[in-house]
Amino acid sequence: AEDAFQAIPWEEAGGAQSVFEAGFAATEAEWAAGAGDEGNALWNSVAALRDEVNKLMESARGEKVIGASLEARVCLHATDAAGAARLAAACAEEGEGNGVDELRYALLVSGVEMCADADAVRAECPAFVAEAEVDGLGVVTLGVTNAHGCKCERCWTYSTTVGQSERHPTLCSRCEPVVPEDLVYVPIAELEAASA
Structure with a gap:
């Protein structure tokens, strides 16, 4: 950490000569407030x-x-x-x-x-x-x-929505939209069979 700090090409605010003198970033007020009494x-x-x-x-x-x-x-x-x-x-x-x-x-x-x-x-x-x-x-x-359901091969949760997608039949409804359409998703069983 010290080597990286010494290589920073700009002057550190506060004039710290070492990473150990630099301190930490200030906490945002809304983060410090937490979730409130009921949320906590x-x-x-x-x-x-x-x-x-x-x-x-x-x-x-x-x-x-x-x-x-x-x-x-x-x-x-x-x-x-x-x-x-x-x-x-x-x-x-x-x-x-x-x-x-x-x-x-x-x-x-x-x-x-x-x-x-x-x-x-x-x-x-x-x-x-x-x-x-x-x-x-x-x-x-x-x-x-x-x-209930089958195991999603991406997030490993069990879901009743696994198998409902034509695009990615081994993924749940939460994972399916985030996997690109052009990505060829090969089920684990097929990979294991190919390597055997």
Whole structure:
């Protein structure tokens, strides 16, 4: 880092003679403000929920029901109505939402489903169900089961939209539009067969 700093062809603002004296870029005020009290509370709840989901996924992994976390789908029910509504807002259906702030990405799973009650969670995920008290969500009943659909060869998530594209049949609806039309996408199975 020091060699690169010394080779900069302009004078460093503040007169720093070394990269170690230069300091850091100033943080934008809107970044320092964070997500606000409500947003911070939600993400603290999501972090606690993720810990509980990870414990349950380890049980499912130990029983060879899932391998990687993206092979899983999580079903949830929270007793706190406001907390459940915030979680439901982060559980966009596939193809909806902004593709970034979805609960499935925070939990590193292929799908998250909010259930009407704890019995619905038990019905969807009969083998791996747990209950936990999570701040801001109340008592959460959570279950882990296999994800629906097939594995996307680009992002590795399991999706029911894999196979719907004529252009790229091995990609999900999220990946298909970003792969150029003229790119010939060769499925992994074909590559493995060719190299054998």
